[in-house]
Amino acid sequence: MANDRHSDVLILGGGIIGLASAYYLALAGVRVRVIERDKIGAGASSGNCGFVFTSDLPPLCAPGAVTHELARMLVGKSPLYIKPELDLEKVRWLLGFVLKCTRSHLEHAVAARETILRYSAALYDSLFDSGEIDGGREQNGVLMVCRTRNGMQRYGRTNALLKPYGLEAKPYRGAALAKLEPALREDLYGAWHHPDDFHLRPERLVAAWCAALERMDVDLEEDCCIEKLVWDTRAVRSVVTSRGEFTADRYVLALGAWSRQFARSLKTRIPVQPGKGYTLTMPRPAVCLQIPCYMFETNVVATPWKDVYRLGGTMEFSGYGLSINRKRIARIKKSAARYLKEPFGEPLLEERSDLRPMSYDDLPIIGRPRNHANLVLATGHGMLGISMAPGTGRLVADLVRGVQPEIDPGPFSPERF
Numbered sequence: 001m002a003n004d005r006h007s008d009v010l011i012l013g014g015g016i017i018g019l020a021s022a023y024y025l026a027l028a029g030v031r032v033r034v035i036e037r038d039k040i041g042a043g044a045s046s047g048n049c050g051f052v053f054t055s056d057l058p059p060l061c062a063p064g065a066v067t068h069e070l071a072r073m074l075v076g077k078s079p080l081y082i083k084p085e086l087d088l089e090k091v092r093w094l095l096g097f098v099l100k101c102t103r104s105h106l107e108h109a110v111a112a113r114e115t116i117l118r119y120s121a122a123l124y125d126s127l128f129d130s131g132e133i134d135g136g137r138e139q140n141g142v143l144m145v146c147r148t149r150n151g152m153q154r155y156g157r158t159n160a161l162l163k164p165y166g167l168e169a170k171p172y173r174g175a176a177l178a179k180l181e182p183a184l185r186e187d188l189y190g191a192w193h194h195p196d197d198f199h200l201r202p203e204r205l206v207a208a209w210c211a212a213l214e215r216m217d218v219d220l221e222e223d224c225c226i227e228k229l230v231w232d233t234r235a236v237r238s239v240v241t242s243r244g245e246f247t248a249d250r251y252v253l254a255l256g257a258w259s260r261q262f263a264r265s266l267k268t269r270i271p272v273q274p275g276k277g278y279t280l281t282m283p284r285p286a287v288c289l290q291i292p293c294y295m296f297e298t299n300v301v302a303t304p305w306k307d308v309y310r311l312g313g314t315m316e317f318s319g320y321g322l323s324i325n326r327k328r329i330a331r332i333k334k335s336a337a338r339y340l341k342e343p344f345g346e347p348l349l350e351e352r353s354d355l356r357p358m359s360y361d362d363l364p365i366i367g368r369p370r371n372h373a374n375l376v377l378a379t380g381h382g383m384l385g386i387s388m389a390p391g392t393g394r395l396v397a398d399l400v401r402g403v404q405p406e407i408d409p410g411p412f413s414p415e416r417f
Contacts, residue, residue, distance in 0.1 A: 005245065007247075009252060018254035019040070023213060028397060033218070037223070037225040047279050048312065048354070048386055052137075052198050053197050057113045079314045087319075093358075106161075117387055135200035136201035136306075143192070143193050147296075199292045221246075224242060250400050251376070263369075268372065271360045274355040275317060275357075277315065277355075279312040280311045281308060283309065285344060289304040295339045299313055364379070365377050376400050395407065
């Protein structure tokens, strides 16, 4: 019976990062178990807009980000909301964010994000081309849509950062934009098209990865709540859950927005805050986008799939609750109507909120903390969990097994804090 509860590697968290880590570990012949408090992939891994955004290199903590968002918040136009409360962890996180809004961090983060995003894109190509995983990939690129000349120019400056990496977008205006994407309103100033980015159906990706893991004899434990992590001064020893105690030789903590709470119980501090985002899923409108769009001035996303359509956006720092703020939903709808000819389909199929694990330097946290030799952390992916999943999973598998990774793990190490 004891052997049935022991595995080579125990992964805490059944989101997209945990699934990708399990896949690459199992591919290397490692016996893996994944434990998830809900259904596998039930949170932000399924409730996102499905962008694989390889060109999303600049971090949120860019120079000028604080003053820009404060100005927008004062006039009620910011996608950001910070609940006013006495929370010292949140205050420390916000201070860390402010201190990272420098040119030197921008250059560091762009290079680091490019490495893992491009690595992930190449791994996605291998997964999809082999037929091992089917995520419903559609390769139409991504449009950064701008209502104003100022917005077009602002993204032009961002685009200049991408040029050295070969990821720059092409500008479209007027008749050329209308031909490229007829579903956009005609009073928009223009758009930038990233042809190499793509989108997929996140729920389909999660289901496909689960099926692959089951074929590989990975144990997937759903509805399994972590109650206690047992550890000593050198290593994690076991995990006590609502379904009993599990042990392993090595552990991966991939609990998304909840990672900070469990890392803290291991005397490991990681600066991750839950950032709430909202999505609305509905049938495709009669005049529907062909290319997924990021509405640049309002930070709202619209994703068309073959059978359904989704709007998403906002960044709300209000704790771990999943209650829906009607004002935030109304803001998403209002924003979509300013960019799209037909922004909504009927009826509304799903309205939800999910929590994204936000690190203050907007880089993922992947690596071994100094006080636990048999633990690897994999969290802090912010809004790029889907985009970075394969690269993270492969990197985690290499670190767990003591294999030299194909990319430098240094920029993502928890030791940077």
